[in-house]
Amino acid sequence: MALDDRKSDFTFIGTRPDRPDGLDKVTGRAKFGADAVAPGMLFGAIVRSPHAHARIVKIDTSKAEAMKGVKAVVTRADFATGLTGEFWNVQENVMAGDTALYDGHAVAAVAANSALDARDAAKLIEIEYEVLPHVTDVDKAMEADAPVIRDGTADGSVPEGMHPNVVRYHESGHGDVAAGFAAADLVIEDSFKTEATHQGYIEPHACLASLGADGKGELWCTTQGHWYAQKHCAALLGIETSQLRVTASEIGGGFGGKTTVFIEPVALALSRKANRPVKMVMSRSEVLRATGPTSSTSMDVKIGMTKDGTITAAEGVFRLQGGAFPGAPMEFTAMCAFAPYALENVRQVGYDVIANRPKQAAYRAPGSPMAAFAVESVIDLLCQQLDLDPVEVRLKNASKKGTKASYGPRFDDIGLVECLEAARDHPHYSAQLEQGQGRGISCGFWFNHGGETSVSLALSEDGTVQVSVGTPDIGGSRASMALMASETLGIPYENIRVTIADTATLGYNDVSHGSRVTYASGLATIKAAQAAIAEMCKRAAAKWGIPEDAVKWEDGCAVPSGPNAGDFEPLAMADITADMGATGGPISGHFEATPEGAGVSFGVHIVDAQVDPETGKTSIPRYTVIQDAGKAIHPAYVEGQFQGGAAQGIGWALNEEYVYGEDGRLQNAVFLDYRIPVASDLPMIDTVIVEVPNPGHPYGVRGVGETGIVPPLAAIANAVSRAAGVRMFELPMSPPRILAALKADG
Amino acid sequence: MTKIHVTTTVNGDETEFLCDPRETLLDVLRDRLNLTGAKEGCGTGDCGACSVTMEGRLVCSCLVLGAEAEGKDIATVEGIADGDTLHPLQRKFIEHAALQCGICTPGILVAAKSLLEKNPDPSETEVRYWLAGNLCRCTGYDKIIRAVMDAATEMREAS
Ligand code: FES
Ligand code: FES
Numbered sequence: 001m002a003l004d005d006r007k008s009d010f011t012f013i014g015t016r017p018d019r020p021d022g023l024d025k026v027t028g029r030a031k032f033g034a035d036a037v038a039p040g041m042l043f044g045a046i047v048r049s050p051h052a053h054a055r056i057v058k059i060d061t062s063k064a065e066a067m068k069g070v071k072a073v074v075t076r077a078d079f080a081t082g083l084t085g086e087f088w089n090v091q092e093n094v095m096a097g098d099t100a101l102y103d104g105h106a107v108a109a110v111a112a113n114s115a116l117d118a119r120d121a122a123k124l125i126e127i128e129y130e131v132l133p134h135v136t137d138v139d140k141a142m143e144a145d146a147p148v149i150r151d152g153t154a155d156g157s158v159p160e161g162m163h164p165n166v167v168r169y170h171e172s173g174h175g176d177v178a179a180g181f182a183a184a185d186l187v188i189e190d191s192f193k194t195e196a197t198h199q200g201y202i203e204p205h206a207c208l209a210s211l212g213a214d215g216k217g218e219l220w221c222t223t224q225g226h227w228y229a230q231k232h233c234a235a236l237l238g239i240e241t242s243q244l245r246v247t248a249s250e251i252g253g254g255f256g257g258k259t260t261v262f263i264e265p266v267a268l269a270l271s272r273k274a275n276r277p278v279k280m281v282m283s284r285s286e287v288l289r290a291t292g293p294t295s296s297t298s299m300d301v302k303i304g305m306t307k308d309g310t311i312t313a314a315e316g317v318f319r320l321q322g323g324a325f326p327g328a329p330m331e332f333t334a335m336c337a338f339a340p341y342a343l344e345n346v347r348q349v350g351y352d353v354i355a356n357r358p359k360q361a362a363y364r365a366p367g368s369p370m371a372a373f374a375v376e377s378v379i380d381l382l383c384q385q386l387d388l389d390p391v392e393v394r395l396k397n398a399s400k401k402g403t404k405a406s407y408g409p410r411f412d413d414i415g416l417v418e419c420l421e422a423a424r425d426h427p428h429y430s431a432q433l434e435q436g437q438g439r440g441i442s443c444g445f446w447f448n449h450g451g452e453t454s455v456s457l458a459l460s461e462d463g464t465v466q467v468s469v470g471t472p473d474i475g476g477s478r479a480s481m482a483l484m485a486s487e488t489l490g491i492p493y494e495n496i497r498v499t500i501a502d503t504a505t506l507g508y509n510d511v512s513h514g515s516r517v518t519y520a521s522g523l524a525t526i527k528a529a530q531a532a533i534a535e536m537c538k539r540a541a542a543k544w545g546i547p548e549d550a551v552k553w554e555d556g557c558a559v560p561s562g563p564n565a566g567d568f569e570p571l572a573m574a575d576i577t578a579d580m581g582a583t584g585g586p587i588s589g590h591f592e593a594t595p596e597g598a599g600v601s602f603g604v605h606i607v608d609a610q611v612d613p614e615t616g617k618t619s620i621p622r623y624t625v626i627q628d629a630g631k632a633i634h635p636a637y638v639e640g641q642f643q644g645g646a647a648q649g650i651g652w653a654l655n656e657e658y659v660y661g662e663d664g665r666l667q668n669a670v671f672l673d674y675r676i677p678v679a680s681d682l683p684m685i686d687t688v689i690v691e692v693p694n695p696g697h698p699y700g701v702r703g704v705g706e707t708g709i710v711p712p713l714a715a716i717a718n719a720v721s722r723a724a725g726v727r728m729f730e731l732p733m734s735p736p737r738i739l740a741a742l743k744a745d746g
Numbered sequence: 747m748t749k750i751h752v753t754t755t756v757n758g759d760e761t762e763f764l765c766d767p768r769e770t771l772l773d774v775l776r777d778r779l780n781l782t783g784a785k786e787g788c789g790t791g792d793c794g795a796c797s798v799t800m801e802g803r804l805v806c807s808c809l810v811l812g813a814e815a816e817g818k819d820i821a822t823v824e825g826i827a828d829g830d831t832l833h834p835l836q837r838k839f840i841e842h843a844a845l846q847c848g849i850c851t852p853g854i855l856v857a858a859k860s861l862l863e864k865n866p867d868p869s870e871t872e873v874r875y876w877l878a879g880n881l882c883r884c885t886g887y888d889k890i891i892r893a894v895m896d897a898a899t900e901m902r903e904a905s
Contacts, residue, residue, distance in 0.1 A: 021848075115777075253846075
């Protein structure tokens, strides 16, 4: 088989071997962010603003510095100056400058001999604030009389006359929406709101930093991207990027929230000042107050449909509040909103709005779940009023290969129709509902991503293989890399060891995000293995005295082919590696590139909801996830991604929300009050893996990590609305909101 | 502040340590005894990542003071395997892919083991309610519940 043919008959891929790091993770031996120690280590603590918006008048660190055991105190003055763009925004977020921009914003930090001393010392740092007016709600932040948060932040995209809190604007689409609405038999337009939620990874941010006055440093941290951490920490500290070596710990969940830095630059600054290693670990309330929640949103969606269920036009306005910094993913919200549907007339508008809240961070398919909530709710209303089957309507309008996407390009091979057909044919869709239950469905879309990727693969003398990748393993990716390497090389899975390399031992790697790891690091692993195979074939050819191209690779062996077929005994990989030192030196393979063929992803969820009209409480008796994986490398971990996305979506739909008081302070900064789904809240989550191969990957892989959180908000809203007999326009659909809706409905 | 001297048993080993009166058992296990298997996810008793047993009872070690360990018998995730033989729960968690990131796994294993010691034949609902104090953000719990049920079956058949 030629190396660039797409493979479809697999030996190892599609099996479910034990993950390579399984033993470490069930015995407590795996080292996560907070599990590292260093000789002479100090502990850091951060002082945070109790105000939503306040000018920092004065910081007095003298009492803290005088305390026994305190070794360093830092403020913004201890960081680099003159940064611009995203570096400046990250720096402003990591340590406030002139102004505290949200409740929980870091203002100063201290390092001491023990964690308890550091905490005590933090209380001795005296900060004088001048409290400023604040705003935390997205719609209020856009009103004419809203306090201006950071004047001059808006870029050139914002139409004239908007409030300065509107900092970016997006508009896209095609066709003539007015004509499309005129051609509809029914047009429905509604407004929707969603509150911010948190990624809720169970491991708080943690790091161990060491930086000397010579500008050389080491950083150990829990991160989705250690090269990102390296680049940003170096910039914020004013040191050279290559002088900071960053090692990614095992990571206890990220979901997008660990794609940036928070405490890492602060720990480095403290370390530089104290000339000692500094460990920092966030508390849960620090995580909730100061790290990436999602945007909150306010959305208007209008869709026109003919009696037979054809969508004639669609329009959406999406306003996203992303904290006190530009970057709310409103263009993703806008671009994903109508992507599942082949539309002749479509228009979408996005506003990026700043408010006095923490800087939003990516959360699984950032921006897309909210859009789906609004759009798929309106489609469900149209189905109800026109008496149409929700799956059939979606099938009728579904995007396919060749469809001009609502956001511009034409789709290549995609699996939405296959997912919808699987939904229609699934026993769940036709199962009888019980009294008080409703069924909802929703489609979901995510772009997926390639990103800069380096992989290095080295052969050992005994014929085993080390693969070094640069994307932290958040959910079993070592197993999928090993499977792809073993498939390519034709050697057992167990003979491969996959390591997450640090920044000093491998070329640049983009963050583990965008559902890119199995796609991009996987593609890179395959290409690196193919490079090693080419070299092994060369060695065999030299040994046999035949041309290189007369050797092919089969089942882990070099085999003579063409006119030489059968002339020599195949050479197993271990035979070639055994004397590689004498036949030309060590053999390894590399890949360094930015793969562009990630292949977009679609999914469909079916959910049953039961609403208790007395209490307003919703339970989920049955849930089914159907999603296109392109090719499932390790199906158990693909199912796990589907189930995890659904569970997070259930939390977002029913319960999770950031609650801000009138004072602009976060009211629910502990897990007791920011309650994520627990085992007794959820049913088993059934999964169907659809496989429509991605033409951009040698084995057909599409990323699967993110799409799973897109359909739940809408699917559950549709199920709840049908169960309760009243439409829900706002998330979360917590018991008080459902009761209020029932009451308003009479 | 004056430290307290504590004598205790951890995973069968007699152990002594000095601790600040404000330190939790979790702090002591992790920072003084180098047993970092128990994790701190919240520090407020809401996530179960720090689960250990004290005198055979399941506790959140973040809610127990280090000083309270005096004279007690503590068991952590590090003590679950028997030498190089994994406990059936540990094996089943790997087999069922019942962990993604794995940060919740130590606490869930300790909690599940303590359930099966009390109730060798739990129903799915019983497992779900017993583990309701252990948050997992990655898996949606499906594979965790299956792994616990499967381990229970295997353990019943073996006994
Ligand atoms: S750390 Fe103890 S319950 Fe969360
Ligand atoms: S596996 Fe990540 S929190 Fe449970």
